[in-house]
Amino acid sequence: MAPRNTTNLTFPDLKHDHANCIADALDEAEGLCRQRGLRFTPLRRRVLEIVWNRHAPTGAYDILEVLGEGKRPAAPPTVYRTLEFLLKNGFVHKIESLNAFIGCGIPGDTHAGQFLICGGCRQVGELDDPEIAELISRKAAEVGFAVTHPTVEVKGLCTDCAKTANA
Numbered sequence: 001m002a003p004r005n006t007t008n009l010t011f012p013d014l015k016h017d018h019a020n021c022i023a024d025a026l027d028e029a030e031g032l033c034r035q036r037g038l039r040f041t042p043l044r045r046r047v048l049e050i051v052w053n054r055h056a057p058t059g060a061y062d063i064l065e066v067l068g069e070g071k072r073p074a075a076p077p078t079v080y081r082t083l084e085f086l087l088k089n090g091f092v093h094k095i096e097s098l099n100a101f102i103g104c105g106i107p108g109d110t111h112a113g114q115f116l117i118c119g120g121c122r123q124v125g126e127l128d129d130p131e132i133a134e135l136i137s138r139k140a141a142e143v144g145f146a147v148t149h150p151t152v153e154v155k156g157l158c159t160d161c162a163k164t165a166n167a
Contacts, residue, residue, distance in 0.1 A: 022052045025103050029091045032108055038089065043074070047082045048103065051092055056122040057100030095124060097153050102126070112136075114152040120161030 029048055033040035050066050051058050060079050067074045083101060086092040090107040094100070095115060102115075102124045112133035116125040137147045157165060 022049060025052045025091075025105075025107075028107060029086075029089075032089070032091075036089070043078070044082055044085060047079065048086055048091055051086070051101050052103040055102070055124065057095045057098045057102050057117075057124055059098075059100045062100075093126070093151075095153060096151065097155075112150045112152075115154065116158070117153055117155045118158040118161055119155055120157050120164070123158055125158065 026045060026049060030040045030045070032038075046067065047063055050063050060076065060083060063079050063083075064074060064076060067079070083092065083094075087094055087101070090104055090110070092101045093104050093113050093115070095102060095117065098117070104113075105126055106128060109128075111128045112130075114127040114129060114132050116127065118124070132152065133150050136150045136152070140147045
């Protein structure tokens with residue numbers, strides 16, 4: 001497995017090998033589960049694969065729809081429990097403003113997420129900038145607030161969508 005860039009996991013090149021991207025994420029999750037003594041069940045693997053299938057946020061009901069294609073559909077509580085496991089173990093992030101999930105590019109590392117959400121193509125880029133997290137914590141402490149989960153979501157346009165908008 002190639003080491004990932006942990007400082008900037010923004011938008012992937014449109015020509016990147018997405019199948020390889022998904023395979024790397026699944027292999028990394030499986031390895032981390034093995035190291036941590038966790039079960040990476042076929043359902044957990046499949047839900048993570050569905051989330052990683054694109055770099056845009058995926059909602060729980062979108063996951064349910066894909067799981068139900070050609071088979072008996074999974075129950076919503078089952079999918080929510082699976083997403084909870086993936087979230088708790090750092091394999092996915094929840095984009096609160098969209099009530100949807102994206103795959104985490106650095107699941108083995110504890111980090112604060114800063115997410116760039118493109119309003120055009122709906123892709124989400126992840127930053128992992130400790131300076132941003134530190135600034136938020138410092139400013140919050142100045143007003144007596146203790147930060148427990150410093151997630152930042154910024155909406156805008158990715159490079160490709162900005163080019164199209166300006167054309």
